Amino acid sequence: MCGRRGRPSSRAYGAPAVPRRHRSSRVRDAEAHEAKMHRCPQTTEVMPAVSRRLSASLASLARGVVREGEPLSRRTTFGIGGPAALWFEPEGPDDLQAALRFARDEGLDCIILGGGSNVLVGDRGILGLTLHLPARREEITVEETGDAYVVTFPAGLSTAAVRRTARALGAVGPEFLVGIPGTLGGALQMNAGTRLGEMVDVVECAHVVTADGAGWLDAEAFHFGYRHAELPPGGVVTHLRLRFTKATPARIAAAEQAARAELARRHRTQPRGRSAGSVFKNPPGDYAGRLIEAAGLKGRRVGGAVISPVHANFIVNDGGATAADVLSLLRLCQARVEACFGVALKLEIKLLGEFRCP
Numbered sequence: 265m266c267g268r269r270g271r272p273s274s275r276a277y278g279a280p281a282v283p284r285r286h287r288s289s290r291v292r293d294a295e296a297h298e299a300k301m302h303r304c305p306q307t308t309e310v311m312p313a314v315s316r317r318l319s320a321s322l323a324s325l326a327r328g329v330v331r332e333g334e335p336l337s338r339r340t341t342f343g344i345g346g347p348a349a350l351w352f353e354p355e356g357p358d359d360l361q362a363a364l365r366f367a368r369d370e371g372l373d374c375i376i377l378g379g380g381s382n383v384l385v386g387d388r389g390i391l392g393l394t395l396h397l398p399a400r401r402e403e404i405t406v407e408e409t410g411d412a413y414v415v416t417f418p419a420g421l422s423t424a425a426v427r428r429t430a431r432a433l434g435a436v437g438p439e440f441l442v443g444i445p446g447t448l449g450g451a452l453q454m455n456a457g458t459r460l461g462e463m464v465d466v467v468e469c470a471h472v473v474t475a476d477g478a479g480w481l482d483a484e485a486f487h488f489g490y491r492h493a494e495l496p497p498g499g500v501v502t503h504l505r506l507r508f509t510k511a512t513p514a515r516i517a518a519a520e521q522a523a524r525a526e527l528a529r530r531h532r533t534q535p536r537g538r539s540a541g542s543v544f545k546n547p548p549g550d551y552a553g554r555l556i557e558a559a560g561l562k563g564r565r566v567g568g569a570v571i572s573p574v575h576a577n578f579i580v581n582d583g584g585a586t587a588a589d590v591l592s593l594l595r596l597c598q599a600r601v602e603a604c605f606g607v608a609l610k611l612e613i614k615l616l617g618e619f620r621c622p
């Protein structure tokens with residue numbers, strides 16, 4: 265557990281080990297439930313009175329910010345999504361764990377939202393408990409180890425803050441995060457990356473909290489893949505330890521130059537509007553954007569959502585788009601690309617919450 269090469273063990277952090285496999289989960293990743301969602305299940309709305317009771321109970325159990333009916337369209341880069349029936353920003357890991365236990369005991373689904381830059385939230389919002397970790401800069405700690413720095417960051421911190429920290433230390437490592445919005449927790453879950461690298465290149469270990477335990481997990485435990493990491497079911501990442509390499513000014517300048525070039529390339533080739541970045545993963549040996557364009561769908565519009573004329577793997581909220589509009593375009597892309605090229609496009613973005621039935 266994060267104890268190699270002289271780094272502090274989980275015991276040093278006072279954190280109990282998290283079993284790598286748990287039997288129960290309250291976290292809903294709606295992508296895994298897509299098929300079910302599209303059969304339009306009769307979901308039980310959380311009525312305002314119930315919400316009020318739940319928010320009062322939660323506030324009495326855990327420290328943090330509790331809100332009812334938090335509008336999620338303001339918390340996603342798409343600018344789309346209904347309200348979170350119950351919203352909670354825990355003050356610390358113990359409060360987070362208390363909230364996870366509360367959700368389990370109340371039978372509430374539980375979703376963690378970071379910067380909302382890789383999600384499509386349904387128009388009916390999130391009916392259970394939505395968790396959001398605050399960005400606590402004061403929790404950053406730095407450890408010097410030979411030719412490297414190992415820096416502990418809170419998961420609610422932005423990726424931009426991570427790059428700034430490495431620069432201030434005179435180290436290289438996280439330049440690949442250039443142009444990737446969102447938080448570190450989301451970046452770990454997505455193994456976010458660019459042509460310059462991805463999270464797996466810098467993660468030493470991460471602290472994960474579930475309803476049943478908490479502890480540091482080594483990078484290998486996350487089985488990182490292409491825009492994918494495995495967390496213990498119901499697990500929320502609260503802190504990450506990232507390794508940066510000490511570097512000469514010349515090496516730092518070269519790394520910054522590469523990051524600037526990558527950013528310039530993205531500005532030339534990607535749209536500027538409200539989006540969630542690439543909506544589909546690239547299939548092996550090909551590009552989702554190329555396939556969607558070749559299927560004749562570039563520029564296709566449904567309601568306020570449009571397949572970007574700049575880059576076909578981006579769907580842009582052109583004003584007033586609903587989650588249903590975006591979902592229609594996603595389904596259209598999948599059906600047309602499958603019919604034309606026999607390729608099944610897989611979603612990169614996560615579908616969260618409740619979607620209106622067409």
Ligand SMILES: Cc1cc2nc3c(=O)[nH]c(=O)nc-3n(C[C@H](O)[C@H](O)[C@H](O)COP(=O)(O)OP(=O)(O)OC[C@H]3O[C@@H](n4cnc5c(N)ncnc54)[C@H](O)[C@@H]3O)c2cc1C
Binds near residue numbers: 379491
């Ligand atoms: C304009 C634009 C460009 C982008 N370019 C790139 C790119 O080049 N490369 C790339 O990889 N991505 C890119 N993205 C996608 C997105 O920015 C990344 O995936 C980002 O890392 C998501 O972080 P987030 O905090 O916004 O996560 P969210 O979108 O809030 O959540 C994403 C997933 O992570 C989970 N999650 C969030 N926080 C935690 C946590 N603390 N613990 C456990 N699970 C958590 C959520 O439940 C959800 O399943 C882009 C997005 C936009 C809008």
